[in-house]
Amino acid sequence: MISAGLDARILVDRGGYTLSADLQVAPGEVVAVMGPSGAGKSTLFGAITGMVPLRGGHVRLDEQVLDAPAGPHVPPNRRGIVLLGQEPRLFPHLTARENVAFGLRARRMPRQQSRVDADRWLQRVGLAGLGRRRPAQLSGGQQQRVALARALAIGPRVLLLDEPLTSLDPDTAGEIRTLLREQLDETGTTTLIATHDAVDAVSLAERLVIVEQGRVTQEGPVREVLRLPQTGFAAAIAGIQRLPGTAEAGLWRADGAAVHLASHDAASLRAAQVAGAPLVALVHAADVRLRPAAALAPASEPGRWTARVTRLEQTLTGVRVHTGAPEVAADVSVDAVAAAGLAPGRIVALQVDPAEVRFTPAGRA
Template sequence: MTALPPHRRGVAWVPQDGALFPHLSALSNTAYGLRTHGVPRAEARREAQSWLDRLGVGHLAHRKPGQLSGGQAQRVALARALAARPRLLLLDEPLAALDQTTRAHVRHTLRRHLAEFGGVCLIVTHDPVEAVSLADRVLVLDDGRVLQDEPPSEVTRHPRSPWVARMLGRNAWPGTATADGLELAGGGHLVVAEPLAPGTEALAVIAPEAVSVHREKPTGSPRNVWPGTVREITSGGSRLRLLITSDRAPDLVAEITPQAAAELRIADGTQVWTGVKATEVTVVPL
């Protein structure tokens, strides 16, 4: 490939700053790759306009890059890359400059395109949600070291990094395996259903929806029970996420319904008990 001139390599790249041609409009930027491949001007502009429309910036087609916001310019750069019909698509943080609503829309559009894409796409991102939703294989790097190289479903179920687990919305507690669970690095002990060999450095992953919240100490089946204090309440769609601190365990995020929160009279500062069944804890060796 390196023996070919750049315009014949079939490579499209979206850098973090977009790298749009400042003297061309958004439409001309997007049509540029098609024109270099010999596509007639009218056809190239129609296809370019279609991509701009799909990414929500069609109404900005005649603006120059200097007249676009960062998020708008990033979408134009993505449209330019996709319109060029590349064999290799390189995306460096392609959604980083977008707000949450726009990011979801563009991610959906990009996912649909990649599902039918016949070439190779390499995406660099610091957002695990973006990675597992767009990729068919995820390579997790930490300080230059490969932590995981697996399908997205496996990364989601068994994240091998506290950062990845937390970005995916999971509780992630590092520790050392014992005969019945994990001695936690931050203090405390966690009982698990399938312990690792004693002495193994490991990560315990707990989904927020697996955490039960009570006003009195539970007497049922949870093997892991701690008292705590609600420190933060945030809304996540139809459910509430509670940040609960305790002197007997690391900070814990629980997810409950607004109805349950009302019944428990949950507020910032409320004293509660949390419970996690041993079977709800996934332990991953580090």
């Protein structure tokens, strides 16, 4: 099959939960879908595959309507859409070769040709010579490679990947991620990837869609969404803090903090230059400098302020120090925490370089 463009307008009711989302994917495009648990990602994929009934909207590939409440309903196995999830779901009694050949045989390919094609796909995913092994004789990463080969071998019009790397260890996940990138580039398969990992989005996708509480809250090129996240969830996956405040006289203000509005943001902030206009500062915790309270004076100077430590959180590289009024976090080393005697309740001085802060009008989406 040839990759198709996907046009999905999904309205689904599941008990007290409603998913209402519009999604368009160009032929050959790779789009990442991210959202907190329970946001509706799996329901979205289920509706696209035809396994979750629509209350409204449609699912269309190119000009063919696959699903609509008052129209046709093409069965899942006839849509040309393949779903690959966290579990490989290989047939345990079949060899790796037979698992890959299964879909080809289902499409009436002669047995001998299906085996030849299966071996070719196993070679493409780095499993040459392992075709005779059954799933129990393969590692988790090898099983996922077989599942990917099986999915791509039939030439799907659309490939849906639902958290395919979640159950793998970091090294294996990195290998499969590289393999996915290579194969998607080579096959040009229209692909949707549901993931919790921003690394998947950055390394595999061209566009990112954020789904929260059954709604699309932000979408755009991956790097643009991560550069200017418009919700708390999007900011969290980008490793950025969203700090609500107001614009006033060329400054961003929040509680006792103030930062000069960097000149390079002026064009995008023209509408927010009215005194008291809501304005959100975006800053990485690594760009916030933390010192003993007496080290920065005067504390009220823009870009410098004092705050009270509210909690300490261990990270992979050190300690994240959370402060209140406003709620700002700074990443510091364990040695720095010990040297400064930091603890909840301690007053500290914070400093940020305005050039390291981005601003966006509140409510922008």
